[in-house]
Amino acid sequence: MIPEHRRYLQAPISVQFSMKIILPGGSGQVGTILARHFHRQGHDVLVLSRSPAAAPWRMARWDARALGPWQQEFDGADVVINLAGKSVNCRYSKANREAILASRVESTRVVGEAIARASRPPRLWLQASTATIYSHRYDAPNDDITGEIGGAEPDAPDTWRFSIAVAKAWEASLDVASVPGTRKVALRSAMTMSPDRGGVFDVLLGLVRRRLGGRAGDGRQYVSWIHDRDFIRAIEWLIERDDLSGSVNVCSPNPLPNAEFMAELRRAWGVRWGLPASRWMLELGAWLLRTETELVLKSRRVTPTRLLESGFRFEFAMWPQAAADLCRRRRTAGRR
Numbered sequence: 065m066i067p068e069h070r071r072y073l074q075a076p077i078s079v080q081f082s083m084k085i086i087l088p089g090g091s092g093q094v095g096t097i098l099a100r101h102f103h104r105q106g107h108d109v110l111v112l113s114r115s116p117a118a119a120p121w122r123m124a125r126w127d128a129r130a131l132g133p134w135q136q137e138f139d140g141a142d143v144v145i146n147l148a149g150k151s152v153n154c155r156y157s158k159a160n161r162e163a164i165l166a167s168r169v170e171s172t173r174v175v176g177e178a179i180a181r182a183s184r185p186p187r188l189w190l191q192a193s194t195a196t197i198y199s200h201r202y203d204a205p206n207d208d209i210t211g212e213i214g215g216a217e218p219d220a221p222d223t224w225r226f227s228i229a230v231a232k233a234w235e236a237s238l239d240v241a242s243v244p245g246t247r248k249v250a251l252r253s254a255m256t257m258s259p260d261r262g263g264v265f266d267v268l269l270g271l272v273r274r275r276l277g278g279r280a281g282d283g284r285q286y287v288s289w290i291h292d293r294d295f296i297r298a299i300e301w302l303i304e305r306d307d308l309s310g311s312v313n314v315c316s317p318n319p320l321p322n323a324e325f326m327a328e329l330r331r332a333w334g335v336r337w338g339l340p341a342s343r344w345m346l347e348l349g350a351w352l353l354r355t356e357t358e359l360v361l362k363s364r365r366v367t368p369t370r371l372l373e374s375g376f377r378f379e380f381a382m383w384p385q386a387a388a389d390l391c392r393r394r395r396t397a398g399r400r
Contacts, residue, residue, distance in 0.1 A: 083303075084141045086186070088112040088175055089128065089148025093263040094192075094256050094295075098145060101296050110137055112148075128171040135178040141186040143303055146175045149192065149234075155354050156223050168234040176241030185245045188303060191238045193250040195288050195315060195366040196358075197231035200224065202284060207369035208252060208313040223358050235311065247309050249302055254288035254315035254366055256295045257386060259394040269394065272326070272333050278340035283323025286365035288315045291380035291389070298368075301376050313368040318382055322360070325383060332387035 085102050087095050090111040099121050103109045109121035112134055116123035126134045128148050138144065148171035150163045172191060179185050198206035199214035206212055214220065215228040235250050257265040271277040290298070298314050320328075330338050341349070346357045368376075380386035 082107055083143060084108040084110070084137075086110045086112065086137055086141050086144045088126065088144065088146045088171060089192075090145070091115070091117070091123075092147065092151075093258065093260060094253075095145075095147045097256065097258055097260070097292055098296065098299060128167060129174060131174060131177060131181075135181065138178045138186060139182040140184045141182075143188045143190065144175060144179065144186050145190040145192075145299070146172060147192045148172075148175075152227065153355050153359070156226060156356055161226060165230050165233060168230060169237045172234060172237035172241070176237070176243060179243045179246050180241070185243060187245070188247050188249070189238075189241075189243065190249050190251055190299065190302060191235075193235050193238075193252045193311065194227075194231050195252050195254045195313060195364050196227050196362070197235070197252060198364065198366055200285075200363045201365055202286065202363055205319065205365045205367040207367045208311050209369050211313075211366070221358070223356050224362055227358060247306065249309055250311045252311055252313045252315075252366070253295070254290050254313075254319075254364065256292055257289050257390055258292035259390050259397060260292075265390055268326075268329060269333065269391070272330050272335050272338060275335065275338055276341070277326050277330055277335065277338035279323035279326055280341050280346060280360045281322070281343045283321055283326075283340070285322050285361055285363035286319045287322050287325040288319040288364040288366040289325075289383065289386070290315050291378075291386040294378050294380055297379065298371060298376060301371070301374070305374055308370065308374055312370050313366055314371070315366050315368050316378060316381055316383070316386070317367050317372060319365050319367065320383055328384045329387050329391075332384070332391040 085107055087099055089095060090099055091113040095111060099109050099111055103121040111121060111123050112126040113123060114127060116125050124134045126132055150167040152164060154160050179189060197213055199212040200217055200220060215225055238248055238250055255264045259265060302308055326338060346360060
């Protein structure tokens with residue numbers, strides 16, 4: 065019998081030709097994962113950043129609001145992967161809400177303008193979105209064909225409604241962009257798990273190591289996630305598949321409740337127990353850390369039907385195997 069985590073396995077995807085790839089807003093964790101991979105594959109990678117720093121790949125400055133000299137790079141580029149947007153790991157004050165929304169809508173608009181003005185526009189525009197756009201639910205998964213868009217739940221906090229409104233406006237900015245020669249894909253991505261420092265896996269593992277990695281709230285809320293290698297492979301798959309456009313869920317096919325998710329992470333690291341956090345503890349902690357509990361309490365039960373139906377197969381479809389690999393790589397990196 066084939067083990068469950070191997071049923072989604074396929075041979076590694078490899079883009080066979082050299083590409084020019086532009087990553088607006090690509091200086092964060094996800095952008096670095098992609099830039100590092102494509103640079104190692106020999107592609108010409110350009111990251112657009114408000115504060116460009118030294119990197120093995122090319123960097124250029126932009127303000128994510130208006131066209132500038134950087135737009136010339138779009139002429140003759142193959143792929144644009146726009147990841148720009150203020151981090152949502154903050155308190156949703158009025159100023160932060162305005163910045164979160166504007167940074168996403170304006171950057172998407174200006175990327176569309178740069179593509180539209182290019183005499184040889186890129187053939188593909190991958191635009192960051194979020195799995196947060198779906199409704200909070202336990203009963204069934206939200207896929208990218210019949211999934212319920214959130215915002216109408218009667219008991220949803222205002223902060224959750226805000227995040228959904230931002231996601232809708234973000235995708236609407238992509239939809240209205242007039243770029244007839246460029247295929248557009250909205251990446252409704254779950255949390256990308258990578259052993260790199262500073263990412264979500266790093267935060268969760270830090271809780272586990274401090275014996276604080278128990279269930280959050282009642283632990284029933286689903287966690288949607290994707291292993292970093294599958295995230296890279298999904299991006300490569302979308303680059304190669306000209307028949308995929310519109311909204312695509314980029315996540316593992318097997319989300320699981322928070323209590324199980326954290327238990328498997330503890331097991332992978334070799335920690336027997338973790339202190340659970342009640343809702344009031346999470347609210348207090350979020351206030352102290354200047355963030356929001358939505359990041360841990362909203363149930364994101366999301367599945368990637370369109371990827372699976374197009375033939376994509378996951379290397380890490382199940383969280384226990386993914387957690388074990390991530391922990392192994394983190395320990396290996398720590399010994400260097």
